[in-house]
Amino acid sequence: MAAMVRNKQVLLKNYVDGFPKESDMEVSCDATISLELPKNESGVLLTKNLYLSCDPMMRNRMSESYLGAYMDSFALGSPLVGVGVSKVVDSTHPDFKKGDYVTGFVNWEEYSVVPNPQVTKIQHTDVPLSYYTGILGMAGMTAYVGFYEFCSAKKGEYFFVSAASGAIGQLVGQFAKRAGCYVVGSAGSKEKVDLLKNKFGFDEAFNYKEEQDLNATLKRYFPDGIDVYFDNVGGKMLDAVLPNMRVHGRIASCGMISQYNRLQKPEAVYNLSLVIFKRIKILGFTFYDFLHLYPKFYDLILPLIREGKIEYLEDIAEGLEKGPAAFVGLFSGRNVGKQVVAVARD
Numbered sequence: 001m002a003a004m005v006r007n008k009q010v011l012l013k014n015y016v017d018g019f020p021k022e023s024d025m026e027v028s029c030d031a032t033i034s035l036e037l038p039k040n041e042s043g044v045l046l047t048k049n050l051y052l053s054c055d056p057m058m059r060n061r062m063s064e065s066y067l068g069a070y071m072d073s074f075a076l077g078s079p080l081v082g083v084g085v086s087k088v089v090d091s092t093h094p095d096f097k098k099g100d101y102v103t104g105f106v107n108w109e110e111y112s113v114v115p116n117p118q119v120t121k122i123q124h125t126d127v128p129l130s131y132y133t134g135i136l137g138m139a140g141m142t143a144y145v146g147f148y149e150f151c152s153a154k155k156g157e158y159f160f161v162s163a164a165s166g167a168i169g170q171l172v173g174q175f176a177k178r179a180g181c182y183v184v185g186s187a188g189s190k191e192k193v194d195l196l197k198n199k200f201g202f203d204e205a206f207n208y209k210e211e212q213d214l215n216a217t218l219k220r221y222f223p224d225g226i227d228v229y230f231d232n233v234g235g236k237m238l239d240a241v242l243p244n245m246r247v248h249g250r251i252a253s254c255g256m257i258s259q260y261n262r263l264q265k266p267e268a269v270y271n272l273s274l275v276i277f278k279r280i281k282i283l284g285f286t287f288y289d290f291l292h293l294y295p296k297f298y299d300l301i302l303p304l305i306r307e308g309k310i311e312y313l314e315d316i317a318e319g320l321e322k323g324p325a326a327f328v329g330l331f332s333g334r335n336v337g338k339q340v341v342a343v344a345r346d
Contacts, residue, residue, distance in 0.1 A: 007033040009109040010323045012074045015064040019331055024062065025080070025324040033111045037090045045096055045114040047086035049106055050346055052320075053133035054327045054339035056257045058082055079107035080323075085132045086112065086119070087346055093117060101125060101346075103132040108323055110343055124298070127305055129346070134338035135312045136301065139167035141287040144297045146252040147175045149290065150283050151228045155180030158222050160241065162208075163232035163257060165192040165313075167338035170200050172230045174310055177201050181228070184221045186237065188333035195336070199311050214240035225249070233258045235267040242271035242280070251282040257331070313337030 006029050013026040037046050061074045061081075074080060084106040088096050096102065096117065104119030106112045122132060134140060146168075153159055159176040161169045164185025173196065176183045184204045185196045196205035204221055211217040218226070218240055225246035231238055234256030241251070258267070275282060304310040315335040317326040323341045330339055 003035050004032050005035060005111070007031040007109055007111050008320050009079045009107065010320060011079055012062060012076055015073075015076065016059065016062040020059055020062060020328050022324040022328055025327075027321045027324065031109070033113070035089055035111075037092050037113070039092065041092055041115075043093045043116055044091070045088055045093055045102070045117050045119070046090040047102065047106060047112050047114055047119075048089050049084050049086045049110060049112055049343045051085040051130045051133050052106075052108055052323065052341040052343060053083040053137065053139075054323075054330055054335075054341060055082060055138065056255060056330055058327065059331070079109050080327075081105055081107055083133055083138050084112075084343075085122070085129050096121065101129060103137060108320070108341075110320060124302060127302070130314060130316065130340050130342070131305070131312070133340050134167045134314065135171060135305070135310075136298070138287055139338060140171060140301060141290065141294065141297055142254050143168045143171035143175065144300065145285065145287055145290045145293065146230060146254050147172050148300075149293070150252050150285070151176075151230065151250055153179050153181050153228050157181050157227035158225065158246070159183045159228045159230070160218070160222065160226045161185045161230045161232070162237050163187070163255070164196050164202065164205065165200075165336065166232060168254065169230070169232055170196075170311070170313060170337070173200055173202050176228075177203075192333075192336060195313065199313070201311075208237065215243060218244040228252070231255070235269070239267075239269045239271050242269075242274045242278075245274065245278055245280050247278050249278060249280050251280060253282060253284045254286070314340050316340045316342050318342050 009028050011026045011028050014024045016024050085103050088100040101122040102119040159181040161173050163169045165187045173183050173185050183202045185202045186208045187193050188209050193205045193207050196202040226244050229241045229251045231253040232255040235258035315337045320343045
């Protein structure tokens with residue numbers, strides 16, 4: 001008979017209204033799981049979860065009614081779900097075997113049963129496995145798609161990135177520098193501003209929390225205007241960017257973290273008429289629409305990682321029980337770099 005073990009989980013305790021709190025989640029050790037799958041169930045994986053990604057978009061699924069949803073809300077009393085890196089413990093799926101490493105959506109728990117796997121096998125294990133939660137996962141793909149498939153920034157253009165020290169922003173800024181752009185990023189602390197300039201190679205960076213007038217701040221850093229804005233925050237920053245955009249500028253919008261805790265009453269953006277007057281292109285997108293580009297993305301990013309030609313910073317919380325605090329910290333800027341929860345290290 002297969003061994004039964006306790007399966008620690010992070011459950012959604014309360015639907016969230018406003019900013020999430022640690023008390024909206026519960027770390028439970030009540031569940032148990034068999035370490036062997038029933039052989040009459042085909043196409044199923046049992047995984048040991050190694051790393052979990054903390055992503056702001058998970059906040060939307062913690063609302064009882066998720067407006068504009070492209071995914072369902074989480075169910076009360078059930079584990080959170082997010083991108084993870086896992087090791088296959090048992091498999092009845094012909095394409096996966098015990099010992100394979102996989103990445104995709106899994107429950108926030110130590111072990112997961114994954115039916116009809118929505119995971120992919122990790123082919124390149126010569127890089128840190130945790131990277132598949134970020135630079136080689138959803139964040140990296142989002143940065144790649146937004147920059148190369150939409151922004152198409154050219155040498156000499158003026159490029160602005162908000163939330164620039166985050167998982168997506170740090171990569172986008174480096175892509176823009178490689179293309180020969182003048183790059184400025186915003187972040188929420190002096191430490192992060194220093195990282196942008198000294199580790200990630202941005203030309204300039206500023207702490208938006210210290211700026212009283214974002215419009216004036218952007219004019220100071222971009223006296224000739226902004227060609228491309230990569231938007232991770234929305235709200236007041238987007239409103240301040242619009243008057244500072246150049247004619248025929250482009251805005252790639254992949255995140256609006258300033259609004260995720262205001263879903264029922266979002267901040268107004270008052271300068272939208274400038275989209276017409278300046279003929280600005282705005283594209284909202286998610287990486288789900290571009291999954292077919294993963295091979296092309298890996299062809300670009302893997303050599304840069306192996307050759308040390310791109311910087312990447314992770315903030316790793318050790319232990320599943322640290323998951324709620326790590327997730328909540330995203331919304332106050334507590335993390336420095338890509339926030340990851342290490343459930344177990346292989």
